[in-house]
Amino acid sequence: xxxxxxxxxxALRSIGMFxxxxxxxxxxxxxISQYILFIPNKRTTDSIWNxxxxxxxWRMPLIFLIAGIALRLSFQKRSQSEMLRxxxxxxxxxxIFGTAIFGTAHIVIVATYYEGWSTDSLWxxxxxxxxxxxxxxxxxxxxxxxxxxxxxLNYISYKDWKENFISKLIQKPGGIFIFSIPIIxxxxxxxDLRFMPSSNYGDIYSQYALSGHGFVLGxxxxxxxxxxxxxxxxxxxxxxxxxxxxxxxxxSLYFYRFINxxxxxxxxxxxxxxxxxxxxxxxxLGLGAVYLNKDSPQLTYYKTAVYPVYIVxxxxxxxLMYYFADINMHPIIKFPLVLFLICFVxxxxxxxxxxxKLLRPLFGLRNT
Numbered sequence: 001x002x003x004x005x006x007x008x009x010x011a012l013r014s015i016g017m018f019x020x021x022x023x024x025x026x027x028x029x030x031x032i033s034q035y036i037l038f039i040p041n042k043r044t045t046d047s048i049w050n051x052x053x054x055x056x057x058w059r060m061p062l063i064f065l066i067a068g069i070a071l072r073l074s075f076q077k078r079s080q081s082e083m084l085r086x087x088x089x090x091x092x093x094x095x096i097f098g099t100a101i102f103g104t105a106h107i108v109i110v111a112t113y114y115e116g117w118s119t120d121s122l123w124x125x126x127x128x129x130x131x132x133x134x135x136x137x138x139x140x141x142x143x144x145x146x147x148x149x150x151x152x153l154n155y156i157s158y159k160d161w162k163e164n165f166i167s168k169l170i171q172k173p174g175g176i177f178i179f180s181i182p183i184i185x186x187x188x189x190x191x192d193l194r195f196m197p198s199s200n201y202g203d204i205y206s207q208y209a210l211s212g213h214g215f216v217l218g219x220x221x222x223x224x225x226x227x228x229x230x231x232x233x234x235x236x237x238x239x240x241x242x243x244x245x246x247x248x249x250x251x252s253l254y255f256y257r258f259i260n261x262x263x264x265x266x267x268x269x270x271x272x273x274x275x276x277x278x279x280x281x282x283x284x285l286g287l288g289a290v291y292l293n294k295d296s297p298q299l300t301y302y303k304t305a306v307y308p309v310y311i312v313x314x315x316x317x318x319x320l321m322y323y324f325a326d327i328n329m330h331p332i333i334k335f336p337l338v339l340f341l342i343c344f345v346x347x348x349x350x351x352x353x354x355x356x357k358l359l360r361p362l363f364g365l366r367n368t
Contacts, residue, residue: 008288056206057277068225103128105315187274243286250279308363
């Protein structure tokens with residue numbers, strides 16, 4: 001029930017964060033990297049977009065969903081005032097510190113690579129905050145969602161589980177797909193507003209950061225996380241039962257977009273991408289419920305380490321690419337090598353701060 005620890009959610013959070021690290025490095029191997037303040041590899045391989053497009057539709061929505069689930073599970077043990085303070089501690093403080101230090105470091109390293117060192121680069125801290133911390137932008141989104149919804153949690157959820165029409169709906173064949181409607185509807189809004197500079201809503205589905213699309217979609221998934229996990233075993237049983245259906249639908253939709261070069265026919269229709277995203281996310285929830293809902297020493301380690309590792313990883317990536325970008329090495333060799341080094345260096349930083357009580361809160365770690 002709702003009082004039980006969900007180890008699969010811990011595992012999926014760790015997997016989701018790692019996929020973001022993987023994705024950020026992959027961007028450095030594509031031709032768009034130089035346009036978004038990334039250091040590009042000397043030899044770009046845009047064919048990697050076939051894999052990235054598979055991840056693109058659901059990598060960030062999964063993070064928002066898990067954040068909503070985590071908030072709802074936390075509601076079982078804490079008062080609303082405790083939750084408001086806790087959200088700021090684990091989201092707001094790491095965002096402020098991470099933006100000031102690691103967001104700024106990211107800009108300084110990239111600026112030095114393109115233009116050479118200048119003391120003017122130190123003013124990049126202003127730009128880092130204007131960009132909402134670059135890779136940390138979603139922490140502010142989640143903090144806002146939390147502060148909006150925590151005061152009304154008593155009205156949209158109950159600490160003592162009660163069977164209701166939502167839990168009954170989930171248990172019916174295909175009932176879970178009702179919840180794809182708001183996600184698809186948001187895709188229609190993106191269809192209507194994309195390529196309109198005045199709207200700032202977004203142009204493509206994967207444009208999550210600093211866009212109206214990313215903010216609204218993130219809120220929808222966060223809210224769904226709260227509502228669905230409140231249904232107790234009905235939700236988890238549905239995930240276990242339907243994951244093969246979600247796999248079939250998700251892969252079918254992705255394959256359709258793939259054979260249409262992700263832009264022909266309906267392949268660029270954000271309603272289709274939204275439904276593909278919905279199915280891949282529930283596929284991940286189903287696989288997690290079946291295979292990952294068990295404790296282990298490895299999970300205990302990674303669920304704690306992954307957040308600090310994510311906070312520091314982007315300037316680490318830029319520092320490594322500063323050195324490796326111009327080395328003549330095949331991407332098949334260079335990519336896993338640099339990915340390993342990013343994880344190794346980031347984990348080293350984590351181990352250097354994890355036992356320092358003063359620093360732990362700056363990286364989103366609780367002092368126990």
